[in-house]
Amino acid sequence: MARRKQAVTIKHVAAEAGVSLQTVSRVINNEASVRPEMKVRVQSAIDKLGYVPSIAAQRMSGSRSYIILALNDRDRTIADWRARQGTDWVDQMLLGGMLSCAENGYRLIIELVDTHNDHVERELAAAIAALQPDGVILTPPHSDNPLITGLLAKRQIPFARIGSRSTGDGIALTMDDEGAAQQATQHLLALGHRSIGFIAGPADYQLSGWRGHGRSRDEHGRPACHG
Amino acid sequence: MARRKQAVTIKHVAAEAGVSLQTVSRVINNEASVRPEMKVRVQSAIDKLGYVPSIAAQRMSGSRSYIILALNDRDRTIADWRARQGTDWVDQMLLGGMLSCAENGYRLIIELVDTHNDHVERELAAAIAALQPDGVILTPPHSDNPLITGLLAKRQIPFARIGSRSTGDGIALTMDDEGAAQQATQHLLALGHRSIGFIAGPADYQLSGWRGHGRSRDEHGRPACHG
DNA sequence: CTGTTAGCGCGTTCAT
């Protein structure tokens, strides 16, 4: 297999703009301390070369993975598929969340798992280890599976529970309309924008003040998390 | 954001098993040259520690990304979603491919793009640069978009065109049944298993001889699928 | 057959 390396890397951009790698990195991450002129120069170099950061590399150096994991019931999913009547989860849940992700430079990856199975934890743990998502979305019947919510809470991974009214860790969304996943996603992303480390008790986040823009992060504004 | 590092890495496994990283890597990738006893020792260490390789890291070192990219028309997708009648693409196309991917340790990521838009190429290029997928699946109307197929062919990225009869680069699947995407996926994966470098002309691969890879868990039989 | 050496692309301390 032809080594699939990154065609144009941050290094090329740096050379093109005549600056150091870090400066480019700073521009990419929208950091403050960069002279406007530099910023412009780097940005034009980026556009010119059509550079796009590799999420794999980004993740490798400890930053976000820009990936949201969605857990769906395997059996149910397969059954629906075979019956060709899946107007169910996909449309309501997936698309909404997917759109929100896309709007913010994130990607939604769907993982099918068996809730009733004993190795739910293993499956989840494996998915998390492999993907290292920045957030997780749970759909019924996973939303109320303590093994799942417990693991997530334990690992400090932000997650949303769709179609669940019970209290507990994570964000619970009850609305069954097609906007559920979308909101869930936005919550997750919003959290990411605030350098989270929450999930320790009943949270109370306000979606209202959220505003979209891809990969930019501001460090202030701790989530109004009071238990 | 709490540095989301890999909890248990290949290094831990190596220590636990008392071997070198490379040996562990070889076991993970199911390479032949490893003494059975070593294999067992390493494997048990893996199980004991619950180790799962990070696809980000795997990709970083030039191997596969274990990701298949599926391109779908954005407008159409959103429209269907709003109309709550999406029994369309998702069920037929996505689920099938998704299942095939899952069965082989791969992940399917859906990307929405505007075919009619002029920057289709930019969008595609960006997605490829960011995700670096091992293969791409095209759905109508992308399947016959020369800008897309051209770019893919040029970059030597294996891809399948669903719902297209025209000849050209990539694999063309005409069947409209729910197995299309599944087959497309399998083709792609099969190619990967063979260290491809094809896509230069009409390819002719036989799906029949295909069989699961190391990290694939034998699931139940896949729905009928004739070449 | 197994261990050692080198990076992959990017973010992150320090230095400057």
Added chain:
DNA sequence: ATGAACGCGCTAACAG
């Protein structure tokens, strides 16, 4: 406000 150096987890050459 910038740059240099190091490390992340993993695999691909090369030894031995």
